[in-house]
Amino acid sequence: MSAPALTKNQALVFDVLEKADGPLSAYTILDKLRDHGFRAPLQVYRALEKLLEYGVVHRLESINSFVACAHPGENCHSHGIVAFAICESCGQVMEFHDHEVDHRLMDWTRGKKFKAEKTTIEIRGLCEACAA
Amino acid sequence: MSAPALTKNQALVFDVLEKADGPLSAYTILDKLRDHGFRAPLQVYRALEKLLEYGVVHRLESINSFVACAHPGENCHSHGIVAFAICESCGQVMEFHDHEVDHRLMDWTRGKKFKAEKTTIEIRGLCEACAA
DNA sequence: ATCGCACACGTTATAGCATAACGCAATTGA
């Protein structure tokens, strides 16, 4: 599932996300790409779908937004569960991984015979700078 | 922040959620309450806002739905972070708490001086029955 | 008492997020 060469649209969307300093909504991405010929939401969503699949972009469920993976080049899917801390003031997102958390959640799912497909961990709050 | 007496609308919304055997979207709740005089989404969202505040209802960010707390009577806010396992086939939701996970996440936020306000943990997949 | 305030409520309108369904073009591999 490592990323193949990106198509034009996928590259444009990824580029916008990578250059942004925070998560963007699909419609914000659309607006930023109108000059490049984007006209409809589906063009964005279709590109995002692939980028998510390739593991180079993450979706932040709690704010309906998307962010480029913090580990360019690596395959993020191999790092275990991805967790995010999202500053509700400045919008900055920190991405991290904690294997102990992974283990605890996996222990729970094993105990319940629950087949986990996709796990979301998102901490919303204030980053150090904004909490001051 | 324990729950005061619920207003009429809040009680109606809570009742629908409690009797449901899975999470419901705000609009599904609205449809179930049309016979009781509900006409507009805001009536549902305003009630939900209070019920979330009182800790008797949870919001599932990854599926834009709401579910009654699994601990009737208790104040769920005092149990630490709430985690959910959501079956994508039958819709059933299991709610659980893991203090070790809480600790690990709190350690991380402390290290980053991040002031956590609200943490989401949602595992989507297949429950034992549906995975068979 | 009545004024001001807080709160719940009702309504209309609108904003924001996401996908269905159709058709076309390019690529690939049997």
Added chain:
DNA sequence: TCAATTGCGTTATGCTATAACGTGTGCGAT
């Protein structure tokens, strides 16, 4: 060559959530 796959563009639609305005009710302070 033909069928299957994939990406793309467009239109339309559906789902989720909130803004803005006004009404009524209860309640404490003056």
